[in-house]
Amino acid sequence: MHDTLENVNDSTVSGLGRLARFFGFSDVMGRLYGTLLLSPNPLSLDELAGTLEISKGSVSMNMRDLERWGMAKEVWVRGDRRKFYAAESDMWQIIRSVLGSREQREVQVALQVLGESIEKLQAAEDELTPEEQELARYYLGRMADLQSLFQFAQLALHAILGNGESLNFDAVTRIEID
Amino acid sequence: MHDTLENVNDSTVSGLGRLARFFGFSDVMGRLYGTLLLSPNPLSLDELAGTLEISKGSVSMNMRDLERWGMAKEVWVRGDRRKFYAAESDMWQIIRSVLGSREQREVQVALQVLGESIEKLQAAEDELTPEEQELARYYLGRMADLQSLFQFAQLALHAILGNGESLNFDAVTRIEID
DNA sequence: CCTTTGTTTCAAAACGTTTTGAACGAAGGG
DNA sequence: CCCTTCGTTCAAAACGTTTTGAAACAAAGG
Numbered sequence: 001m002h003d004t005l006e007n008v009n010d011s012t013v014s015g016l017g018r019l020a021r022f023f024g025f026s027d028v029m030g031r032l033y034g035t036l037l038l039s040p041n042p043l044s045l046d047e048l049a050g051t052l053e054i055s056k057g058s059v060s061m062n063m064r065d066l067e068r069w070g071m072a073k074e075v076w077v078r079g080d081r082r083k084f085y086a087a088e089s090d091m092w093q094i095i096r097s098v099l100g101s102r103e104q105r106e107v108q109v110a111l112q113v114l115g116e117s118i119e120k121l122q123a124a125e126d127e128l129t130p131e132e133q134e135l136a137r138y139y140l141g142r143m144a145d146l147q148s149l150f151q152f153a154q155l156a157l158h159a160i161l162g163n164g165e166s167l168n169f170d171a172v173t174r175i176e177i178d
Numbered sequence: 179m180h181d182t183l184e185n186v187n188d189s190t191v192s193g194l195g196r197l198a199r200f201f202g203f204s205d206v207m208g209r210l211y212g213t214l215l216l217s218p219n220p221l222s223l224d225e226l227a228g229t230l231e232i233s234k235g236s237v238s239m240n241m242r243d244l245e246r247w248g249m250a251k252e253v254w255v256r257g258d259r260r261k262f263y264a265a266e267s268d269m270w271q272i273i274r275s276v277l278g279s280r281e282q283r284e285v286q287v288a289l290q291v292l293g294e295s296i297e298k299l300q301a302a303e304d305e306l307t308p309e310e311q312e313l314a315r316y317y318l319g320r321m322a323d324l325q326s327l328f329q330f331a332q333l334a335l336h337a338i339l340g341n342g343e344s345l346n347f348d349a350v351t352r353i354e355i356d
Numbered sequence: 357c358c359t360t361t362g363t364t365t366c367a368a369a370a371c372g373t374t375t376t377g378a379a380c381g382a383a384g385g386g
Numbered sequence: 387c388c389c390t391t392c393g394t395t396c397a398a399a400a401c402g403t404t405t406t407g408a409a410a411c412a413a414a415g416g
Contacts, residue, residue, distance in 0.1 A: 002310050004302035008295045040316050055376050117186040124182035132180050138218050233406050
């Protein structure tokens with residue numbers, strides 16, 4: 001295969017590995033996704049293992065995760081018993097899937113815990129010594145700061161995720177914050 | 179100290195550890211920041227090591243990183259040779275610092291690499307066999323997909339970072355995507 | 357200067373994560 | 387049925403990261 005094609009393939013695959021890492025996935029997941037993305041045809045487990053030079057076991061486990069996140073799907077090839085995989089090509093859907101389930105839940109939990117902390121601090125006021133009361137007030141101030149931060153994150157996520165519409169990248173041209 | 183105060187402290191500190199991890203920092207950095215955030219007074223290196231039950235060496239190194247990212251600052255106490263630290267309380271500034279330098283650079287690099295790949299593919303067209311040409315065209319399609327994705331990320335970062343104005347959380351109320 | 361107190365550095369150890377490969381299971385085909 | 391091919395699982399090994407603690411260093415104060 002021509003050098004240029006190989007170079008482009010390499011840098012894309014390793015770049016997607018890096019991106020996967022950044023989002024808290026494994027490097028291998030990103031590389032598998034990249035390999036599939038740059039393959040016009042679906043690839044078998046053995047082909048993936050061969051191309052990336054990793055064990056079949058690793059491919060098997062990581063492909064399962066990729067499927068769980070909707071980043072790849074199985075493709076059935078008539079008359080072939082093997083599993084073939086293709087990359088999910090709608091990247092916006094992948095972003096939505098990750099931001100919408102994982103990230104949104106994180107923010108949700110954080111806000112929940114903060115809310116509970118605030119309630120507990122307020123409820124306990126009577127039992128506190130004067131010094132403790134002062135500290136409790138201080139804590140309440142910091143809790144409020146953290147709350148604003150996570151509320152902002154929630155707003156940003158909602159804005160990006162929209163109201164359930166699928167969103168074409170090329171149509172995304174303006175984001176505004178007041 | 180009252181149970182409620184300890185519980186709130188614990189969950190905040192460990193929550194910030196989690197958040198730090200999420201952003202690719204060390205757990206300890208987040209916990210140190212949390213401890214400082216919930217302390218009305220600046221804390222010394224030994225107090226931090228004692229509170230979090232980690233070694234002084236670890237505190238020393240992680241506090242340096244916190245300072246590098248502008249998440250904490252030294253506070254000089256008259257007549258005391260020790261270093262005292264306080265959390266940077268403007269969280270928006272921290273977000274700006276992280277998104278603006280680290281994340282933005284990542285996106286920048288990705289776009290750069292993609293651009294180069296596209297150029298290389300176009301430049302090499304003449305040297306390719308017909309099959310390779312077909313693959314090259316396929317690659318160009320995928321490169322374009324990735325480009326849109328990173329361009330979107332760039333837009334989102336710009337929107338959040340604004341044009342250099344400092345941004346009050348409570349004033350952030352609307353993000354729009356068309 | 358020397359001592360004391362505080363901080364930084366860094367190699368070794370502890371720890372956690374990822375990868376492997378062999379064993380097992382499943383699913384045809386002969 | 388047995389044999390072959392493919393996929394999955396999981397314990398052990400490899401690997402990478404984080405933590406520690408001791409030694410070096412720095413900065414007063416006596």
